[in-house]
Amino acid sequence: MLTLAIGDFFIPERVIELPSKFCKLLSPNAPAVPSNPKIAQVLCLGNITQSASTLRFLNDLSPSFHIVRGEFDNYNILCQQLANLGHKSSNPLPFYKVVTADNFRIGFTSGYQDVPRHDPLLLLTFAREIDVDILIWGGAHHVEAYTLDGKFFINPGSATGAYTFDWPEIEEKDDDEDEDDEETTLAPSNAKSSGGSEDQGDKEESESDEVERKLSEDDKEKEIEDKQDPCELEPLEEYSTPSFCLLDTHGSLCTLYIYTQVNGEIKVDKVMYQKDE
Amino acid sequence: MTESSAVTGALANIRQQSKLMKENLHDGHLLQALKHCSNFLNELRTSALSPKQYYELYMAVYDLLDILSDFLLESNRSKQAKSANTAFLTDLYELVQYSGNIIPRLYMMIVIGTTHMATKSSSTKEIMKDMIEMCRGVQHPIRGLFLRHHLSQRLKDLYPMATVDDFNDTVEFLITNFIEMNKLWVRLQHQGHSSERELRYRERKELKILVGSNLVRLSQVVDDFSAEGYVPLQFYVSKIFPAITEQIIQCRDPLAQLYLIDVLIQIFPDEFHFLTLDSLLSDVFLELHPMLEKDKLVETLVERFVLYHKYEDSLSSETQNLSLEEGAKKVQPAPVKFFQSFVSFYQKLHEMEPELPAACFIAILSSLIKLSLTFEPTNYENLNTIYKFAAVVLRDDSSDQDVKTTASLWLELLEAPIDHFSSIKELLKLPFYHALFSKIQEPELLRSLGLRISQKLVSSATKEQLSSTEDIDDVFKYLSILIAETDSKSTTSKDLGVQKTVLINNNETRVSEAFLHTQETICKVLHLINHSDHFQCLTLLFYVRKKYLNAAFENIVFTYPTLVTRMTNCIRHAGYLASRRKKVEASDQTDLMVTSNFKNTSVVIDELYKYHREADSELVFKLYLNLASVADQLKQETIAYELFNQCFIVYEESLLLNMSQSNLVNPHESMGGSLSYQAILMLANRLQQLRYFSGENYENLITKLTLYGSKLLKKQDQCRSVYYCAHLWWWVDPLIDEPSLTVQPREGDAPISEGDNNSLYKDPKRVLECLQKSLRIADSCMDPKLLLKLFVDILNRCLIFNDYGNSSVDFRYINGLIELIKSNLTNFEEDLRNNDDEAKLIKQIQQYFNRTLRYVRNRQESEGSLGGIIV
Known part of the structure; x- marks a missing residue:
């Protein structure tokens, strides 16, 4: 069963539109509803901001649409727009929601109510509280995917590549071998056992910078440049990398497909996660 | 006798007479046959039928005359075989002229005459001239039209074309026939009672093809003929165009003019029109009947040109694929000139007939836009000119009612180029485009256009930037x-x-x-x-x-x-x-x-x-x-400090007591709560990311925020705010790659040192104080279930800090908390046996607690962390 995790649009606050390649990819059958024949449910992590058309686009993708509140959503307006789309519920825009897909309980939240947000231990605590196997959270504006304590944590990044006012990332000065290590922790065979070994101490690393893993050669070159002239500040990127995630679940196995648009081309990466029985 | 029975009667008679004719022909009694032929042709003398019914008779007769013609041709051939100079057909042609009635006489003459022509005799041209002269004898519109139509149908493939002379005669013949038929057609309008005008008009529409077919034939002839020194284009300009247009103008009949101009535009090649454009527009169009919708004519002409351009385009791109040189040779007619022709036509029209409805002028201008965009896609000057004219029309067209009815036309006029261009920056700059836009009074129209323009701007693939105040304006x-x-x-x-x-x-x-x-x-x-x-x-x-x-x-x-x-x-x-x-x-x-x-x-x-x-x-x-x-x-x-102060002001003034959304709060959920609680957390999230504040300022802010948190209305909000704020005293992520100002030792301050990592702000005691404070708040909760939930929440928070190496939140403290929760849980044993919502809630908390303990056990077993905690 396919579950789409997507969020942090910021239309029109920070960007004009969803990348057209994403639109085509996501809704091959538009304007028919549902516009994607394969996706069973859509989980939206909020920050639509003020775009009713984007909301409709997401709503029409699959038979089942779930959305949680993002930091910059207008609760009042968004609730009514959802009602206009037929979502009648006393609270159509909660802070978090739990859905199921095959043997998985999936929780998702924009996560801005966690202080400090994006902290793996806090996310783990929240996943424990609501008792989920997979926790999807938003607001990072880059893809993250890692396992911790046998649970799977996913941040699908920003679908539009909107910028964020968080600190720009510090280029990590790891050696290449270290990166290779991280890569193997994400490989399917290790995913099961990595839970316990990964979390203590070096938290920053355990976030296992997914984006970096996927970044192409030129970023490594940048890194080298950085080493040559450590005083030089990296220029800020105007936008982040547009991305979203698809979860393909079969029983207790979840294959995560990470879609990113780099230099106008769509790249797909795959990460596997096997749930502890 | 009704009309339909008249037709049936006539058709019966024709059938009967034709049967006799065929029998006579079969037996070789030619004269007898001609008599029967004359008999059934008599049916065409009627005036009682509508054009449609008359056409039925005509078709029946035409087929029969074919039989006669075939027979004549055959017998002429057999006679010629006997003697080369037989005057069989000539004699016959003379003979039928003694027929009593003019209609049968002329039909028969035409059949015999054209059969004669088909035998390639020397007198071909005389016969042709004779026939067309004789046709003048019938002046009844319907009968005359069909008779002449019959003539041109019979002549179809027989026109003499061997020499320039022949050709001239043929053209002369066709033009004459066209003129005469048109006159008859126009006269039809004035037949009968004036109350039948509408009916006449409809009937005439049904007959228009008879007239138009002459022009079709003419264009074929012009195209087919070839001789040394003959250039079809020149011939058209010097001979055909003047003759035809003169007739069109002179007939002063709107239906005829509309139809014939249309035919003229459609059947002759575009190159011909390019050359006669000026004359067509200013000499012909302007002279036409005032009732005529000139915008329709212009539209037809422009459509034709646009189609031509598309065709040429695809052609030249094809040839370019084949060979580059050939494609380059293709010369487009000078478009500048004919845009000018249209412009001067428009000006003259506007001058001569200013009282024409605005819709007409707008429609013409719309056509001109189309023309300009097709032939000179980047000529903004043309567009500017058009919008200048449009602005004048709009000024004249000041009555509100009119603007409303022509609204869609105005919209079309202004929108056409928006769709056309990939970038509309240049278009928006045109002074008269904006002049026209600003003259429009209808808000509906302006709104729709404004939206269209902005959508175009943001949806174009290039996303053109506005990089100056002029651009923005x-x-x-x-x-x-x-x-x-x-x-x-x-x-x-x-x-x-x-x-x-x-x-x-x-x-x-x-x-x-x-x-x-x-x-x-x-x-x-x-x-x-x-x-x-x-x-x-x-x-x-x-x-x-x-x-x-x-x-x-x-x-x-x-x-x-x-x-x-x-x-x-x-x-x-x-x-x-x-x-x-x-x-x-x-x-x-x-x-x-x-x-x-x-x-x-x-x-x-x-x-x-x-x-x-x-x-x-x-x-x-x-x-x-x-x-x-x-x-x-x-x-x-x-x-930054000042801005955070602003945040606090907004918080105090407007958010603190804001009760919106408060109905949705479930106190057991660790996420969500009152708006003020949410605001505290948002602030906390920003504060914990600060890295360039002095220690003093940073502590001022976080202390203030924690205090605000502890003063929230509801216990659960207070409790959670405080334990979240504990994180403000315990950084885990440096975020920047240089030492943070916040952790620089201050004067008179004991240096903060926790381990050897000096780049992270950490104050273990304050963290513990916060946790203790939140525990106290939880303890003061009236609802024992909520109290229990908050305890478990705090326990989990303690585990995080213990994990992060905060020595003050040690295993003893945590063990105490675990004991506290366990003893609280025993109080609920009674309630747990029930199966109501309350029991469910307690069970949930219990499960959360158990999960937490299991987590600690896992961690202890797998990596020996969280040591000392008894689970």
Whole structure:
């Protein structure tokens, strides 16, 4: 069963539109509803901001649409727009929601109510509280995917590549071998056992910078440049990398497909996660 | 006798007579046969039939005459075989002239004459001339039309074309026949009673093809003929065009003129029209009947040209594929000239008939736009000229009623080029495009156009940037109505739910979704404002706000978030670049610019606060937070401090007692809560990211926030705020790659040192104090279940800090908490046996607690962390 995790649009606050390649990819059958024949449910992590058309686009993708509140959503307006789309519920825009897909309980939240947000231990605590196997959270504006304590944590990044006012990332000065290590922790065979070994101490690393893993050669070159002239500040990127995630679940196995648009081309990466029985 | 029985009777008679004719022919009694032939031809003498019915008779007769013609041809051949110079057909041609009635006589003459012509005799041309002369004898419109039609049908393949002389005679013949038929056709209008005008008109429409077919034949003949020195184009210009158009003008009949001009345009090649265009427009079109819709004629002509251009285009691209040289040779007719021809036609028309309806002029101008866009896609001067004319029409067309009826036409006129161009920047710059736009009074029209323009701008693939105040003016002058117009009035369609609506402004105002969409589009246009220099970009953003966006304060709540977010981002970029440069050369100038931009942006947010304090203070709060975060990242501590102060002000003034959404709060959920609680957490999240504050200022802020948190209305909000705020005393992520100011040792302060990591601000005691405080708050809770839940929440928080190495939150403290929870749980044993909601809730808490303990056990077993905790 396919579950789409997507969020942090910021239309029109920070960007004009969803990348057209994403639109085509996501809704091959538009304007028919549902516009994607394969996706069973859509989980939206909020920050639509003020775009009713984007909301409709997401709503029409699959038979089942779930959305949680993002930091910059207008609760009042968004609730009514959802009602206009037929979502009648006393609270159509909660802070978090739990859905199921095959043997998985999936929780998702924009996560801005966690202080400090994006902290793996806090996310783990929240996943424990609501008792989920997979926790999807938003607001990072880059893809993250890692396992911790046998649970799977996913941040699908920003679908539009909107910028964020968080600190720009510090280029990590790891050696290449270290990166290779991280890569193997994400490989399917290790995913099961990595839970316990990964979390203590070096938290920053355990976030296992997914984006970096996927970044192409030129970023490594940048890194080298950085080493040559450590005083030089990296220029800020105007936008982040547009991305979203698809979860393909079969029983207790979840294959995560990470879609990113780099230099106008769509790249797909795959990460596997096997749930502890 | 009714008409239909008249037809049936006539057809019966024809059948009978024709049967006799065929029998006689079979037996070789030619004269007898001709007599029967004359008999059934007599049926065509009637005046009692409608054109349609007459046509039925004609078709029946025509087939029969074919039989006669075949027979004659056959017997002539057999006679010729006997003697070469037989005058069989000539004699016969003479003979039938003694027939009593003119209609049968002429039909028979034509059959015999054309059969004669088919035998290639020397007298061909005389016979042809004779026949057309004789046809003048029939002046009844329907009978005459069909007779002449019969003549040209019989002659179809027989026209003499061997020499230039022959050709001239043929053309002469065809033109004469055309003129005569047209006269008959026009005269038909005036037959009968005046009350039957409409009927006549319809009948004439049915007959038009008879007249038009002459022109079709003519164009074929012109095309087929070939001789030395003969150029079809020249021949058309010098001979055919004048003759035909003269007749068209002279007949003074609107139906004939409309139809024949159309035929003329359709059947002759485009090259011919290019050459006669001037004359066609100014000599012919202007002379036509005043009732005629000249815009339709122009439209036909332009359509034709556009089609031609498309065809040529695809042709030349094909040939270019084959060979480059050949494609290059293809010369397009000078388009400039014929645009001018149309323009002068338009001017003359406008001069001569200013009282024509506006719709007519607009339609012509629409055609001209099409023409110009097709042939000279980049000639903006043409468009400008057209819009100049349009503005004049609009001025004349001042009565409101008219504008309403022609609204769609105006829209089309202004929209056509929007669709055409990939970039409309140049178009929007045209002085007369805007002149016309600004003359339009209809708000509906302006709105629709403004929206169209902005959608075009933001959806184009190139996303053209607006990088100067002129650029901004060029675009935003078309959007002012969208910006200024509010949608607060309640209408019936809103109230009835016909229009999808959304309540805003604390549910006091109902706006339509369409209105929100418009505001969204304006926001998207704001993204087009850009400049490679971020300071310049900021100047532009302030410009657009001052000159356009604050036209309606009611609407700024929709557009300012985007504007302010863009400003904040621009400052961020500008500041980063400046700090980079500062490493090379000290520059107070840029520092000053960064500072002043922070202040100016803050003023913009404040304006939003001023007008939308009641309903949207949360939004204002978030915008301040963004700006404050960026200020810290750019090491603008004073500014950042002031901005956080603003956040606190908004919090105190507007958020603290805001009860909206409070009905949705479930106290057991660790996420969510009152709006003020949410605001505390948002602030906390920003504060824990600060890195360039002095220790003193940082502590001021976080202490203040923690205090605010502990004073919230509800216990659960207080409790959670405080334990979240504990994180403000315990950094785990350096975020920057240089030492943070916050952890620099201060005078008179004991140096904070926790382990050897000095780059992270950590105060283990304050963390513990916070946790203890939140535990005390939880303990004071009246609801034992909520108390229990909060205890488990705090336990989990303690585990995090223990994990992160906070020595003050040690295993003893945690063990104590676990014991506390366990003993509290035993109090519920009784309730757990029930199966009600309460039991369910307690079970949930218990399970959460058990999961937590299992987690600790796992960690202890797998890596020996969280030591000393007894589970």
